[in-house]
Amino acid sequence: MKIMSNEQLVAAYRDAEKHGKDRDWIHMLKKEIRSRGLKPFRKA
Structure with missing residues (x-):
């Protein structure tokens, strides 16, 4: 996997x-x- 920023x-x-x-x-x-502790998931 490519190295990506959190936004990417x-x-x-x-x-x-x-x-x-x-x-x-x-x-x-x-x-x-x-693993990075981000929470961009939409609740459906």
């Missing part, structure tokens, strides 16, 4: 969720977001 990571996650193409990529991004 969140943007990549939201973009991947919006398009819903690659579930493995989404899962990896989500795991990294949680």
Whole structure:
């Protein structure tokens, strides 16, 4: 995985969720977001 800032990571996650193409990529991004202690997840 590329080195990303927190903002880039969140943007990549939201973009991947919006398009819903690659579930493995989404899962990896989500795991990294949680490891950094960020909370960008939308409650549905």
